[in-house]
Amino acid sequence: MEVTNRVNLLDRWTKEKSEELYGIKNWGAGYFSISDKGEVMVNPYPGNDKAAVSIMDIISGIRERGLDMPVLLRFENLLDTQISYLNNTFREAMKRLDYRGEYRGVYPIKVNQQQQVVEEVTKFGQQYHHGLEVGSKAELIAALSLLKDKEACLICNGYKDEEFIDLGLYAVKMGFKCFFVIEMPGELDLILERSKALNVKPNIGIRIKISTKAGGHWTDSGGDRSIFGVSISQLISIVDKLKENGMLDCLLLLHYHLGSQIPNIRDIRSAVLEAARIYAELVREGAPMGYLDLGGGLAVDYDGSNTNYSNSRNYTVEEYCEDIVEAVMTVMDSSNVPHPTIITESGRATVAYYSVLLFNVIDVERLEEHDVPQKLDENMPEQIKNLYDVYESITHRNIQECYNDALYYRDEIREMFKHGKISLRERSFAEKIFWGIITQVVKEKKKLKHAPPDLEDIESAIADIYYCNFSVFQSLPDSWAIDQLFPIMPVHRLLELPRRNAVIADITCDCDGIINHFVDLHDVRTALPVHEINNGDDYYLGAFLVGAYQETLGDLHNLFGDTNVVSVRIYPDGTYDLVKEIHGDSVADVLSYVEYDPKELLVNFRKTAEESVRQGLISPSDRREIMRAYENGLRGYTYYER
Numbered sequence: 075m076e077v078t079n080r081v082n083l084l085d086r087w088t089k090e091k092s093e094e095l096y097g098i099k100n101w102g103a104g105y106f107s108i109s110d111k112g113e114v115m116v117n118p119y120p121g122n123d124k125a126a127v128s129i130m131d132i133i134s135g136i137r138e139r140g141l142d143m144p145v146l147l148r149f150e151n152l153l154d155t156q157i158s159y160l161n162n163t164f165r166e167a168m169k170r171l172d173y174r175g176e177y178r179g180v181y182p183i184k185v186n187q188q189q190q191v192v193e194e195v196t197k198f199g200q201q202y203h204h205g206l207e208v209g210s211k212a213e214l215i216a217a218l219s220l221l222k223d224k225e226a227c228l229i230c231n232g233y234k235d236e237e238f239i240d241l242g243l244y245a246v247k248m249g250f251k252c253f254f255v256i257e258m259p260g261e262l263d264l265i266l267e268r269s270k271a272l273n274v275k276p277n278i279g280i281r282i283k284i285s286t287k288a289g290g291h292w293t294d295s296g297g298d299r300s301i302f303g304v305s306i307s308q309l310i311s312i313v314d315k316l317k318e319n320g321m322l323d324c325l326l327l328l329h330y331h332l333g334s335q336i337p338n339i340r341d342i343r344s345a346v347l348e349a350a351r352i353y354a355e356l357v358r359e360g361a362p363m364g365y366l367d368l369g370g371g372l373a374v375d376y377d378g379s380n381t382n383y384s385n386s387r388n389y390t391v392e393e394y395c396e397d398i399v400e401a402v403m404t405v406m407d408s409s410n411v412p413h414p415t416i417i418t419e420s421g422r423a424t425v426a427y428y429s430v431l432l433f434n435v436i437d438v439e440r441l442e443e444h445d446v447p448q449k450l451d452e453n454m455p456e457q458i459k460n461l462y463d464v465y466e467s468i469t470h471r472n473i474q475e476c477y478n479d480a481l482y483y484r485d486e487i488r489e490m491f492k493h494g495k496i497s498l499r500e501r502s503f504a505e506k507i508f509w510g511i512i513t514q515v516v517k518e519k520k521k522l523k524h525a526p527p528d529l530e531d532i533e534s535a536i537a538d539i540y541y542c543n544f545s546v547f548q549s550l551p552d553s554w555a556i557d558q559l560f561p562i563m564p565v566h567r568l569l570e571l572p573r574r575n576a577v578i579a580d581i582t583c584d585c586d587g588i589i590n591h592f593v594d595l596h597d598v599r600t601a602l603p604v605h606e607i608n609n610g611d612d613y614y615l616g617a618f619l620v621g622a623y624q625e626t627l628g629d630l631h632n633l634f635g636d637t638n639v640v641s642v643r644i645y646p647d648g649t650y651d652l653v654k655e656i657h658g659d660s661v662a663d664v665l666s667y668v669e670y671d672p673k674e675l676l677v678n679f680r681k682t683a684e685e686s687v688r689q690g691l692i693s694p695s696d697r698r699e700i701m702r703a704y705e706n707g708l709r710g711y712t713y714y715e716r
C-alpha cells in the first residue's frame with residue numbers, strides 16, 4: 075500500500091522524520107540512533123558520540139567473513155553499561171536518602187543462559203559485587219564455575235533436591251554467599267537434614283507470596299495464587315520449625331518475585347511495602363535477617379511510550395530505585411529495624427538491549443493495484459452493481475457503513491459463485507471492486523481524527539507482505555506466544571521516505587509466523603512503514619531489545635535452527651571488534667536434535683539414488699550431482715542462503 079499519494083518533493087525526508095516515525099529515541103535508551111547517512115547506529119557510551127558504530131558497517135564485516143543472515147548481534151558493552159547503570163542508580167539513591175544498607179544485584183541466569191552472558195555479568199559485575207540467581211541444578215553448576223567474587227550473592231531459587239542442596243552447602247563452605255530460598259514448606263526438612271550431615275550452617279531465605287497483584291502480561295508468578303512461594307501461615311510454621319531446631323539464626327533473607335515486566339510503579343511500591351513489613355516482623359521474631367530480595371520485575375520500555383501499558387513502564391530506573399529505597403527505609407525506621415542489604419534480581423532490564431536480530435527481506439508481495447473499472451456493464455448481476463455503488467459513494471463520513479456493505483455484498487457474491495450463479499470472470503471483477511473499496515476506506519480514514527474501532531486494523535489488510543529471512547518461533551518466540559512487541563525497523567535508507575506499509579512474514583510459511591503489530595507512541599501499529607525494494611537490492615531490518623528471554627525459549631518449529639551469532643565489542647573511539655562468531659545450526663544439526671541420524675539419512679538416500687540409476691531414471695553422473703546437492707543441503711544453514 076502506498077503511504078502517501080503525492081509526495082511533496084520540496085518536503086525532503088530526513089533522519090529526524092525517521093527517528094520520529096520509528097520512535098528510536100523513545101525505546102533506544104540512548105543506545106540506538108540514526109546517523110547522518112541514514113543508518114542505525116549503536117553506542118554503548120551514551121553521551122560520547124564518537125563511539126557510535128553503524129550496524130550497516132557491522133553487516134558488511136559479517137558478510138565479508140562469509141556469514142549469512144539472519145544474524146543475532148550481541149553487544150557486550152551494552153550489558154556492561156546496563157549493569158553499571160543499575161548499580162550506580164541504586165547507590166546514588168541510597169546516598170541521597172541516607173540509607174544505611176547496601177545494594178547487591180543478582181542476575182537471574184534463566185533470562186539469557188548463554189555462557190557469554192553469564193561470564194560477562196560475573197566478570198564485569200565484580201566491581202559492584204553483582205551476583206547470580208539460579209533456579210535449577212544446572213544453573214547452579216554453571217554459576218559455581220563462573221562466579222569468582224565471594225562478596226557477590228548467589229541466590230538459589232527453585233525446587234531443590236539433595237544433590238542441589240549438597241552443592242549449595244559446599245559452596246557456603248568454600249566461602250560463597252550462597253542462599254537457599256525456600257519456595258515450598260517441604261524443602262526445609264531436607265535442608266536441615268543435609269546441613270547436619272555435612273556439618274555446614276546454611277544461609278536460609280524464604281520466598282513469600284505477596285498479596286499485591288500486578289498488572290501486565292508476565293505477572294502470574296506473583297500474587298496470592300502464584301505457584302511459587304509460601305503463604306503467611308506457612309511462613310510462621312517455617313519460623314517455628316527453625317526455632318524448634320535451634321536454627322533460627324540461619325534465617326537471613328526474605329524474597330518475593332512479583333513477576334516480570336511490571337509496567338506500573340504503584341504495584342512495585344505496594345509490594346515492597348508489604349515485604350518490608352514482613353521483614354521487620356521476622357526480625358521481631360528473633361531472626362537475624364539482613365537481606366531483602368525484591369526479585370525481578372523492572373520493566374523495559376519496548377514501545378517507548380513511558381506508560382503503564384504492558385509493553386512499557388510508567389517509571390524510570392531512577393524512580394524505581396528511589397521508590398524501593400525509600401519504601402524499605404520508611405518501614406524499617408518506623409519499626410526500629412536496621413536497614414537491610416537490598417537485593418534485586420533484574421534480568422530483563424539487564425540483558426534486553428544487548429541483542430539485535432538482523433534479517434533480510436527475501437521477497438515482497440503487494441496487493442495488486444486494482445484498477446476498478448470506470449463504468450459498469452449493464453448486464454452485471456445486481457449484487458455486483460450494488461458493490462459498485464458502494465465504491466462510488468465513499469467519503470470520510472461513511473467509511474464504516476461502506477466497509478460493512480462491502481463485506482456483505484462480497485460474501486453474497488461468493489455464495490452466488492459457489493452456487494453457479496455468476497462466472498469466474500464476474501467474481502474476479504467483484505473482487506477488484508471490493509479491494510478498491512478497502513483501499514479507498516484506508517485513504518478516507520486518514521482524514522478522521524477518531525477512526526471507528528472496527529477499522530482500527532484495516533491498514534494491515536492491504537499492507538504489503540515482506541517475507542523475511544528468520545523464524546518468529548525460533549528468534550522472537552514471545553512475539554508469537556504472548557504478543558509481545560519488539561521495536562522493528564529498517565537499519566538503513568533512513569533518509570528516504572518509506573513509501574510502503576508492510577506486515578512481516580517469516581520463512582516458516584506458518585500462518586502464525588507473522589508480525590502485524592508494531593510499536594507506536596500512541597497506539598499499536600498494524601503495519602510497518604518500509605522502503606520500496608528495487609530488484610535485487612539488499613534490505614535489512616532489525617528487531618531490537620531481544621536480549622531477554624528470546625534465545626532459549628525458541629523451538630525448532632519447521633526445523634529452523636539457531637541463527638548465526640556475532641558478538642561485538644565497541645571501544646570509546648568508535649572502533650570495534652567482532653569478538654566471537656558462532657555458526658548457527660546446520661540442517662544436519664537440527665535433524666539430529668529430533669533424533670535423525672544424518673549419516674543414516676545419507677546412506678538411505680544414496681540407496682534410493684542407486685536404485686534410480688538401476689531403473690534407468692538417472693545416469694551415474696546425475697547421481698553424483700544429486701548426492702552432492704543432498705550433502706550440501708545437510709551441511710548448509712537452515713535459513714535462506716544466497
Ligand SMILES: *Cc1c(COP(=O)(O)O)cnc(C)c1O
Binds near residue numbers: 182420
Ligand atoms: C524470572 C525471574 C526473575 C527475572 O525477572 P525480570 O523481570 O526479568 O527481571 C527474577 N527472579 C525470579 C525468581 C524469577 O523467576
